[in-house]
Amino acid sequence: MTVFRKSKKLFGDAQRVIPGGVNSPVRAFKAVGANPIFISKAKGAYLYDVDGNRYIDYCLSWGPMILGHAHREVLDQVRKVMVNGTSFGIPTPLETHLARMIVQAIGSIEKVRLVSSGTEAVMTAIRLARGCTGRDKIIKFIGCYHGHVDHMLVQAGSGATTLGSPSSPGVPRDFTKHTLLLPYNDPEMIGRAFSKYRDQIAAVIIEPIAGNMGVVPPADGFLKTIRRLCTKNGSILIFDEVITGFRIRYGSVQEPFGVKADLTCLGKIIGGGFPIGACGGKKGLMDRLAPSGQIYQAGTLSGNPVCVAAGIATLKLLKSKGTYPALGRAAKELCDGIGKALSGRDIKHTINRVGSMFTVFFNPDPVIDYVSAVKSDVGRYARFHSAMLGEGIYLPPSQFEACFVSTEHKHKDMGKTIAAARKASL
Numbered sequence: 001m002t003v004f005r006k007s008k009k010l011f012g013d014a015q016r017v018i019p020g021g022v023n024s025p026v027r028a029f030k031a032v033g034a035n036p037i038f039i040s041k042a043k044g045a046y047l048y049d050v051d052g053n054r055y056i057d058y059c060l061s062w063g064p065m066i067l068g069h070a071h072r073e074v075l076d077q078v079r080k081v082m083v084n085g086t087s088f089g090i091p092t093p094l095e096t097h098l099a100r101m102i103v104q105a106i107g108s109i110e111k112v113r114l115v116s117s118g119t120e121a122v123m124t125a126i127r128l129a130r131g132c133t134g135r136d137k138i139i140k141f142i143g144c145y146h147g148h149v150d151h152m153l154v155q156a157g158s159g160a161t162t163l164g165s166p167s168s169p170g171v172p173r174d175f176t177k178h179t180l181l182l183p184y185n186d187p188e189m190i191g192r193a194f195s196k197y198r199d200q201i202a203a204v205i206i207e208p209i210a211g212n213m214g215v216v217p218p219a220d221g222f223l224k225t226i227r228r229l230c231t232k233n234g235s236i237l238i239f240d241e242v243i244t245g246f247r248i249r250y251g252s253v254q255e256p257f258g259v260k261a262d263l264t265c266l267g268k269i270i271g272g273g274f275p276i277g278a279c280g281g282k283k284g285l286m287d288r289l290a291p292s293g294q295i296y297q298a299g300t301l302s303g304n305p306v307c308v309a310a311g312i313a314t315l316k317l318l319k320s321k322g323t324y325p326a327l328g329r330a331a332k333e334l335c336d337g338i339g340k341a342l343s344g345r346d347i348k349h350t351i352n353r354v355g356s357m358f359t360v361f362f363n364p365d366p367v368i369d370y371v372s373a374v375k376s377d378v379g380r381y382a383r384f385h386s387a388m389l390g391e392g393i394y395l396p397p398s399q400f401e402a403c404f405v406s407t408e409h410k411h412k413d414m415g416k417t418i419a420a421a422r423k424a425s426l
């Protein structure tokens with residue numbers, strides 16, 4: 001019987017001094033109706049909580065820990081750099097090194113600005129798109145999440161192609177009146193939006209493989225349709241690859257999809273577990289950013305040597321041959337096993353997987369967009385999460401998130417996870 005006594009006490013302590021007891025809402029386990037576990041340490045594929053329980057971790061800090069936790073070679077590089085100072089607020093050669101690795105890995109990126117979070121990367125991309133086009137409107141897709149910047153916290157307007165309204169208190173209506181929310185994987189709707197707003201659209205921002213409604217891949221041709229419409233109307237195409245960047249392959253998903261973005265947002269993996277984000281694109285766009293251009297963007301700790309050292313070490317290790325096929329094989333073995341376990345118990349579900357990111361939806365039908373995703377049985381997911389936690393398996397505490405596999409997840413970990421799925425009380 002898994003005990004959470006110390007975590008429960010720590011959660012009470014935390015709630016007295018931190019809103020909701022957490023520093024990011026999803027960590028509070030509200031979506032699975034439980035108290036969060038508090039972590040004491042992590043190594044490889046495993047988390048260890050303050051009660052001494054060990055978990056196989058499929059959340060991996062929401063994606064960054066693709067090499068597993070506390071990777072020796074990443075920490076060695078961080079140690080080497082940090083003893084020489086941690087932040088100077090003036091350039092270091094390390095930033096150029098990481099920027100060059102990103103440029104060499106992603107064909108659509110000629111220059112890149114490093115920042116400290118995915119949210120900042122998105123903020124930068126949208127301001128750049130608006131500044132370069134002189135237009136205001138932005139298209140985003142229902143179910144995609146691009147960080148907590150005001151104009152991205154939008155709920156769909158009343159009609160199909162009406163502009164959005166705030167989805168959070170504290171966001172003035174004026175801040176979202178230029179944001180249009182469209183259904184993911186619906187080429188007809190985006191065609192109608194461009195017909196209606198044509199040369200008013202500064203940019204379209206999309207998760208090329210959605211991870212924030214659970215994993216939802218793009219329908220065939222959907223991304224190419226968006227690319228064609230953006231090119232035709234002089235709008236900027238922004239791929240938010242904060243999750244997918246260096247997750248599916250060494251670089252972006254633009255190459256396998258045959259769609260080049262004008263701007264790409266990155267984060268998570270490129271920081272190797274340290275705070276980072278990045279916005280990259282063609283020189284003609286990127287050079288419009290201050291100080292080479294007039295479009296302002298800044299950050300005290302942007303590109304700081306510690307985070308950048310972790311990112312460089314991580315990308316170097318990811319570059320080694322065979323990394324991504326092995327990640328894909330491990331995730332396939334896991335998803336096939338979980339699928340068989342649940343089907344064997346006649347539990348209706350669907351699993352979406354791309355490479356080493358996946359979601360088990362408790363949904364009898366295909367999940368192809370937000371409307372189909374939210375038909376999932378979130379109560380059953382909560383019971384699944386709790387049962388798996390009790391068996392030492394840590395899944396994201398929400399049905400609408402992505403699971404990830406790292407290079408440290410071994411065959412025995414998959415076997416234990418599949419066995420747990422076979423007996424989880426649902």
Ligand code: KE4
Pocket residue numbers: 024025026027062116117118119120122145146147148207211212240241242243267268277401
């Ligand atoms: P951050 O500001 O949290 O570093 O990145 C925002 C962001 C931007 N774009 C995409 C596609 C993202 O997935 C994210 C953040 N992802 C969430 C989990 N899906 C982070 C977890 C959290 O909010 O606590």
